[in-house]
Amino acid sequence: MTSAKDTILGRIRQALVDVPETEAGPEAWRFRQRSTEDHSALLDRFTERARGYKVRVERATRAEAPARAARILAEAGLVRLALPADFPVDLAPEGFDLLRDDGLDNATIAACDGVLTTCACAIAETGTLVLDHGVGQGRRKLTLLPDYHLCFVEASAILGLVPEAVERMQPSVAAGRPLTFISGPSATSDIELNRVEGVHGPRTLVVVILDEAFPNETETH
């Protein structure tokens, strides 16, 4: 008996008899591969686009970042926070019940008020964070189960366009790492097209950009 695989491949080959053996692939793409904006414009664009998704975005130097994060988290009344096992020590805010993920079970993660992570890169044009779940970013479910996600983003990791991020992530994908692209909090428009935040994922997303070039940037919302 022929296997399903052989049958399907046979049908496909039969269907494609009109296609020449040696056929040139598609022409080179003409869409934009690199942003032409300077980096400070990119940071502004990322900030504007992320805020468009109701993300709170702030900038701080690395030294100042934990205190800034602590203030934001305290304002929101959070107490217990999950962290990836390899979350950078110097970014951890003080005054919270911090739970390092050394294999926490789902219920424990879900019971945390929030989660802190870093990310692999970000996309200015779409206001997107990209996690490849490497150092500082945790397992995929860590940034999913708690209702609040605060993400530190290196200013230098903010790229202009989608193709730049796709290229940056090529080695991660090739290494078999999963990726999560996050553009604002979880949302639905399924009920009469009214947007409701946080159906399943975190209802609140906060980004702190780590930027040495803006040491005096005032807190904005």
Added chain:
Amino acid sequence: MSVDSPGIIVERAFPAAARDALRDSQLRRNIGKATNTIRAKRKAVVAEMPDWQDLRDAGYAIKRDTLRHLDRHLLALEASVTAAGGTVHWARDGEEANRMVGDILAGHQAKEVLKIKSLTTDEIGLNGALSARGIEPIETDLAEVIVQKGHDRSSHILVPAIHRNRAEIREIFKRELPDTEHLTDEPRDLADAARRYLRQKFLTVPYAISGANFAVAETGSVAIFESEGNGRMCLTLPRVLISIMGIEKVIPRWADMSAFLQLLPRSSTAERMNPYNSVWSGTRAGEGPEEFHLVLLDNGRSDVLADEPARDTLNCIRCSACLNICPVYERTGGRAYGSTYPGPIGAILTPQMNAPPSPADSLPFASSLCGACYEVCPVKIDIPRILVHLRGKVVAARGAKTALDGEALVMAAMARVFENPRLYALAHKAAAIGQVPFIRDGAIKSLPGPLAGWTAMRDLTPIAKQSFREWWKARDR
């Protein structure tokens, strides 16, 4: 149509179903609001892209090239997914796919399975097949919960519950979900009720089923685009994950995602980017499911591939932009198409997946050929051209019995002309000069020359099918 039958078996011809849909004024209002809102948003996020046409060209080129060497890319995908720790299955049709999925779940003694909204599983009637084996599928998209708990069918690819208003949703939830005695009809409240119900399921059911937006042959990576996070839940919490994809969903390289990550969100939810995109390859220790199955489904797709003039149908990335722009869809809603795939894409895809003669034969006539669907399509499927090609096929299939039928003659002639750009240009020119009617008989006497240009084509459409014409005339009543 019964809820559990496969979603591409069309039981009623479009005109009859459309007449019913038109009588439902609530449905018309909801669909009208949905399509208008998304249409305006889409226009704005597309307009801000200076290279949108270049992106569409790339999307088209990637899809076309992939389909023309589909066997190679599928074999590469199988190899890369297997190398990443996944298991690949091939399914000739829906029944085979349903059986495979059922067997995998039965092997684990599964009683329940989580599901991410997937048109492909709807197409093959997976839910019904699983229920019949005592495995309860639990839909996890808010809209799918509304549809499933309302014992109903989806009316829109993207917003399946758009035919339900908040009061109706409240009634369904109060009846079907726990802890809903004090539920109001505020969208926030309704969403919270679904969140509570589903959170419990996510944390306790160790099996999940998804579709796939894309699968990368080079790396074995599967991608799911979503908004709510139920997808991420299903992709990361369960122990066993089964993804079912049509064979046309493969793309060759990871770099190709740079086109689709831009084309799909803007065309679909009309956002710069949808909230969550997940990409994963096989299995990974300490992260995500321990067992991953990828089912490659043919179910008629290789037949579509074989019909060269209609091959581009398989480019479709299921964005729903063509639904939202379509004047026929806007008035009838999705359910009139009787299929998982409504609107312009459904009008070309469904009849190709239902062997003629079938009520689905009426679907290629459910269009005014205005061309708007082609303009918005992110992968440049020339839907009007394929519609005309399929009309010609329907007419030809009717055979000698109706050889003298004026309608059949016109359609066959039209199909020939539309399929040949040179002939079309010639005919267009001739008609423009003289308005020469090239066929006259009872069926079309009230019309000008059928080739008097694109605008005339719109008026011409109704002659294709008398009942569709009646519907068209009645549409404003």
